[in-house]
Amino acid sequence: MGIQRVTVIGAGQMGSGIAQVAAQAGYRVQLHDLTEEQVEKGLAVISRNLSRQVEKGRFQQLEKEAILSRLDGATDLRKAAGEADIVVEAVVENMAVKADLFRQLDDVCPAHTILASNTSSLPITEIAAVTKRPEQVIGMHFMNPVPVMKLVEVIRGLATSDEVTQTVEALAKEMGKTPVEVNDFPGFVSNRILMPMINEAVYALYEGVAEKEAIDEVMKLGMNHPMGPLTLADFIGLDTCLSIMEILHEGFGDPKYRPCPLLRKYVKAGWLGRKTGRGFYVYE
Numbered sequence: 707m708g709i710q711r712v713t714v715i716g717a718g719q720m721g722s723g724i725a726q727v728a729a730q731a732g733y734r735v736q737l738h739d740l741t742e743e744q745v746e747k748g749l750a751v752i753s754r755n756l757s758r759q760v761e762k763g764r765f766q767q768l769e770k771e772a773i774l775s776r777l778d779g780a781t782d783l784r785k786a787a788g789e790a791d792i793v794v795e796a797v798v799e800n801m802a803v804k805a806d807l808f809r810q811l812d813d814v815c816p817a818h819t820i821l822a823s824n825t826s827s828l829p830i831t832e833i834a835a836v837t838k839r840p841e842q843v844i845g846m847h848f849m850n851p852v853p854v855m856k857l858v859e860v861i862r863g864l865a866t867s868d869e870v871t872q873t874v875e876a877l878a879k880e881m882g883k884t885p886v887e888v889n890d891f892p893g894f895v896s897n898r899i900l901m902p903m904i905n906e907a908v909y910a911l912y913e914g915v916a917e918k919e920a921i922d923e924v925m926k927l928g929m930n931h932p933m934g935p936l937t938l939a940d941f942i943g944l945d946t947c948l949s950i951m952e953i954l955h956e957g958f959g960d961p962k963y964r965p966c967p968l969l970r971k972y973v974k975a976g977w978l979g980r981k982t983g984r985g986f987y988v989y990e
């Protein structure tokens with residue numbers, strides 16, 4: 707199936723990145739969020755990122771303008787998604803919000819539209835079940851920051867068709883990414899392995915095993931990780947980390963996935979990481 711029009715729902719850190727790489731790959735892109743302000747913020751982030759690429763000599767100014775001309779913003783869902791060949795959803799990691807959105811998308815999108823979710827951990831099969839097109843619902847899990855990271859974890863729900871999987875993998879390649887196909891289990895592969903490690907790092911801090919800098923340094927220098935786990939948690943967003951741990955905990959019913967109380971405390975305090983200026987570390 708040929709994809710020409712891509713709609714991205716949610717203009718936050720992931721949605722704006724996905725919209726950017728789709729427009730860079732030559733697709734017509736609609737970026738949707740709940741308010742004009744959020745949409746404008748997402749478009750401004752893309753414009754700034756592209757300007758940085760121009761400064762580094764990776765793009766010409768004309769190319770930047772061409773990419774931006776393929777991008778539109780809309781707060782009206784019907785306007786944003788009414789002509790989409792594929793919708794990539796990147797709103798908050800909350801099942802009720804995503805289910806409600808997919809119900810609406812199923813209504814406003816043409817019959818052929820593929821509905822993809824960038825969820826980090828929510829079951830694709832359950833999201834698909836609220837629609838009348840479960841075979842066209844799939845996980846398209848980009849990594850953060852989207853313009854830089856190569857991986858797209860492609861998650862097949864129970865009903866996802868082969869044709870839809872192939873189309874999404876081809877789209878990921880067109881966007882310059884490498885798709886890796888996995889099945890639908892809590893946390894998929896990426897967060898089943900990454901998030902318990904981050905949670906364990908928070909426990910190590912909570913139990914006073916070491917200072918935050920020391921924990922990060924051990925993992926950077928000792929395990930060759932480009933970023934320590936607490937720095938990475940701040941980067942991902944502590945609310946997102948907590949949601950993923952809760953989904954693993956509930957999905958497997960295993961206490962080994964119990965979210966660290968310190969992670970909960972930070973989220974309650976509104977210390978969500980980089981995006982709020984403070985998480986385990988303080989950001990200017």
Ligand code: NAI
Pocket residue numbers: 715716717718719720721738739740744795796797798799800803807824825826827847848849850941942943946
């Ligand atoms: P974010 O908080 O930066 O952005 C979420 C955006 O969605 C906000 O702009 C919000 O206004 C908008 N939104 C909320 N409800 C909406 C609705 N009903 N309709 C339209 N827009 C709505 O969150 P972020 O980090 O971009 O995460 C988005 C999704 O991507 C989540 O499912 C998350 O699990 C996933 N993800 C996050 C990664 C990360 O490192 N932060 C990595 C990979 C996936």
